[in-house]
Each structure stands twice: as C-alpha cells, then as structure tokens.
Amino acid sequence: MQHCFTYGSLMCEDIMSAVSGARCRFVAASLDGYRRQPVLGQAYPGMVPAVGACVSGVLYLDLPASAWPRLDRFEGEEYARRQVVVRLQDGRLETAWTYVFRPEYAARLVDGEWDFERFLHTGKARFTAQYVGFDALEGDGLA
Template sequence: MPLPPSHDLFTYGSLMCEDIMADVAGVRLHRTPADLHGYRRFLVRGEQYPGIVAAKDGLVSGIVYHGISPASWQRLDRFEGEMYSRAPVTVRYADGREALVDCYLFRPEFTHRLTATEWDLSAFLHGGKTVFQHQYCGFKAID
C-alpha cells in the first residue's frame, strides 16, 4: 500500500535558509529543526550545495518545512532537478517525536558528483550562500 503524500519536507542544504526556501517554494513556511539518522551530507563537486546518501551511522541536522502546497511541491521538484529524487524519510525532532516527511535524496547514478567533503552550514552562510544566489538565476523561472 503506498504511503500517503507528505505535506512536510526535510531540508539539509541551501533550502535550510528561510529566504532561499521562500524564493523556491513561492511562500514562507513554518519550520522546525530536525535530525535525519542513517544519512551523510557531502558537497556536490563544483557547487555550493550538498547531496545526502545513506550511511549506517550517519546523522544530518536540518529543517522541516510544514504544510507544503501542491504548487510549492511543483516548484521544489523543478528546483531540485535530475540529481535528486523525493522520497519519504523518518526525522526526529528535539522533543523526541518522529515524523515521516519527504526529502530530496541524491540519486545513486550521480554519487560520482559528490566530494568527500562534508557540507557545512556555517561555511555556506559565510560565503557559499552569496555565490549560490548569484549563480542560480532560476528562482523566478521555476513558476
């Protein structure tokens, strides 16, 4: 039996930034910090953003955005592109609750594009974010 569609999204890279998420989703959304166990986050070669892949002892901290509309999902799917596939994952909130939410996982056929460098939010905020926003001109074109 298929899982019901999620209205929440776990983000772990550039979309953790509220302003970038609002540009991509087309609306500001309520957000909650969460952790995703069993994955690791690596920088994509030549880019400012990461991909995540399954890793038995891995842990990725990120943000869950709540109440995503079908129109916002369409925009997000276009933004993420071919290297990512949306799939359900189980996240844990700070209060210990777990939830099934969607997440954009790095597709196996593109893992050769990942570096061995763990992606770091603070490094992204201190330089990578500006570069990313200047390089990516498609925010307004994803409608």
C-alpha cells in the same frame, strides 16, 4: 499539505520561500541513516544513505501542493524525492519528503561533511547569484 526536510541551501528560509513560492513554519530536525556531502564544484550538498550517520536540517511544515512541482524542478535530475522519518529536537518523529542524491551521480560527491555555516559565510551569495531565476519558476507553468 506535507512536510519537507531540507539539509542544504533550502535550510535558508529566504531561499526556500523563493523556490517553493510559500512561506511555511519550520523547526530543526535530524535524519538518521544518511550523510551530507559537498557536490563537486557546487555550493550545495547531496545527501545519501549511510549506516550510523545523521544529518541535521530544517523541517518545513505543511507545504502547499503548489510547492512540490517547484521544488522538484529546482532539485533537478540529480535528486530523487523520498519519504523519510525525521526526529525533532523534542524527540517526536515526523514523516516528511526530502531530496536524496541519486546513486548514478555519486561520483560528483566529494569526501567530507558539507558545512552549513561555511555555506552561509562563503557560498550563499554565489549560490543565490547562480540560481537567480529560481523565484520565477511559476513562469514555467509550475504555479
């Protein structure tokens, strides 16, 4: 079992549980040395290394092994899974996996900070409708 740091649509527990096929405990966390930007034409963000920046997100604890192939498939070719060290609100550090936007797709990132609250109010419904099949990933032999 390993932890997963999320910083976009997967910060929503309902989306994360549908995608991963698991309900896991979660806590607030942040990741230094990265920034989160909107992806052109999409409701979700991409995260890239950036000196002096910090991304706030959600750390899902102890994901089962069955969740990782589902998450990899959901994130697709634009993202690479990387191991990082995140900081919890109480200052403790935890090692986790996260999905970083691949450099070869950087031209798709829009300047500025992706806004989670805006996503909740204006983008989540559209995002969920676009990705209506993500909760059926186990049908693809990934369970």
